[in-house]
Amino acid sequence: MTRPTMEDVARVAGVSRALVSLVMNGSPKVSEQRRKAVLDAAEQLGYSPHAMARSLASRTSTVLGVMVSDLHNAFFAEVVDGIDEVAQAEGFELIINTGGRSPARERRAVNGLLAFRPAGLALLGPVVPPTTLAEAASQAPTVLVARSSRLSTLDTVNDDGEAGSGLAVDHLVSLGHTEIAHLDGGVGSQAPQRRRGYIAAMQRHGLTPRVIPSEYTDIAGAKAVRQLLGQGPLPTALVAANDFNAVGAISALEEAGLRVPQDMSVVGYDNTSLAGLRHVSLTTIDQPRHEIGRLAGEALVQRVRGERTEPVKRLLHPSLVVRSTTQARS
Amino acid sequence: MTRPTMEDVARVAGVSRALVSLVMNGSPKVSEQRRKAVLDAAEQLGYSPHAMARSLASRTSTVLGVMVSDLHNAFFAEVVDGIDEVAQAEGFELIINTGGRSPARERRAVNGLLAFRPAGLALLGPVVPPTTLAEAASQAPTVLVARSSRLSTLDTVNDDGEAGSGLAVDHLVSLGHTEIAHLDGGVGSQAPQRRRGYIAAMQRHGLTPRVIPSEYTDIAGAKAVRQLLGQGPLPTALVAANDFNAVGAISALEEAGLRVPQDMSVVGYDNTSLAGLRHVSLTTIDQPRHEIGRLAGEALVQRVRGERTEPVKRLLHPSLVVRSTTQARS
DNA sequence: TCTATTTGTTGGAGCGCTCCAATGCTGTAA
């Protein structure tokens, strides 16, 4: 199981180890004849360079460390996919671990990544304190996803949750709605931004905001609606905290004999695969998850290459996806 | 940005580099006094060992390579999560890349992982030909997930798709159903197993199988049902290819004025987050995704440690999750 | 013709670590 080394290839090809190194790195100053001899020998022996030895000797790294706070979450899985796309295109490898939402575990995860002296670090939805972020950033170029930070050593990439809620409100207003309530995401990440965006948009339109406490689950969405039903005058439209919350809300509405969208329009948030099902067909706000990943990857690569030293704080524009749960006010 | 090395720590602590190495690896034969001096020096300098240098020098690796054919797929994301759990517990790191469902890209992905001389390799849903699998397995202990192989050098971990469909049929039969059709998954992975399981279970109960061609999407599920509606006598129950297919089927049934489960029982497959939504509340078959990941991780660790040399072919038992889309035949 | 320059090739040092044989040391038995 012991694999051939550069030394072995050199011996078979009848050249020096240094020449093999040049060939492996595609140096132009190698004669065609020798290059062929080396490649043949490598092929014959089944040789491929040892990435760690190369990294050690060259004092460079092609590894990007990725800490995912929660891989269960489809959002992060798609972000990783976006980072991976850039990494593959630019010749980097991803080394991933997860933090399990606990600051202590997350810290250990980040240190585990740093032990590989990665070229860069991407932290997806980290829950560690800012000092830990600063510490990480001092060891390797770092990009933060789904968490903002004012630290000037960190790049950040985020969805503009405020703008997203604004889009939802604008859409409903354009359909003639004026009584629009928001089912709040509570402690969920991005929930404050979404609430602020909702309130700001309502005020911009001269309407009165109405925030119903809820959470990022379908159960909570249903509960919030049942509560709303017992509270006097109903709104004609809902801006839900996210898609799950929206689906819960819709089923509670239907149970109460209200039809969506005839009696109530509902907008979700996230454009999960759920929203696209024809059975659900939910009007929602699309967060460009893959794009977020790609931008995070690109930000990292730029820093690693020294093409940029200024921090980048990117706020991505979400977009409205109109499906069948919204219609003009009757 | 250049980090301290063992040499630096040794100088500060006033000991040799070798002693620092012993301390870092928790050797028992180091005096308390020196150990403390070393740890203090390390702390002061912010030193942490260089994982790649360690790996190179010790000729061992703590890296597990994971090739995911498709990270978009929630199934694989959860499997990775399971592998990660074992890896963290056993002191391994995961290095991940994706194959994008193309054999050529997948091959490159696997070679990229092998360049790091990982201790083991996990291939999740690979589409490469068996020879490539054999090649990979000859370089590092390898476990295959969501793909079977008779190769004796490979461990495999799979869900028992045949048993899963069998559970669905048994459940429906126990509810008094005899006209049970299967919406087939076509070219989807595991679809043949599910079909075979359905047919075998029907025959076991002395019933006539009826397979309707379809696919793993809600659109296809709806289409298959519309086709079924125009084809004479209806079954009273459906075993769908997967959850998405089932949801599509249900919405087509409802559009046609049939109620689920009163007029038609429907069973899904996969127990995705979708199925659990109260709005959907789909009776389905649960694949132990996390468990699959854990077992894959464990299989790998065992091989890496040399605790086992025999190949392991694990077939996990899926389980039935009864929700609201099935009821006794009226 | 002889010296410069270019081109292709090579040996060796070194990346940060581990591991082994060898070292000095203290304590105990003869």
Place this chain on the structure above:
DNA sequence: TTACAGCATTGGAGCGCTCCAACAAATAGA
């Protein structure tokens, strides 16, 4: 006293590679 453990500690070789200075050979310029 000498011999011999037993123990903590150390120097050095080496993991597989890169990179640099040095080199021989071929080419160009005078």
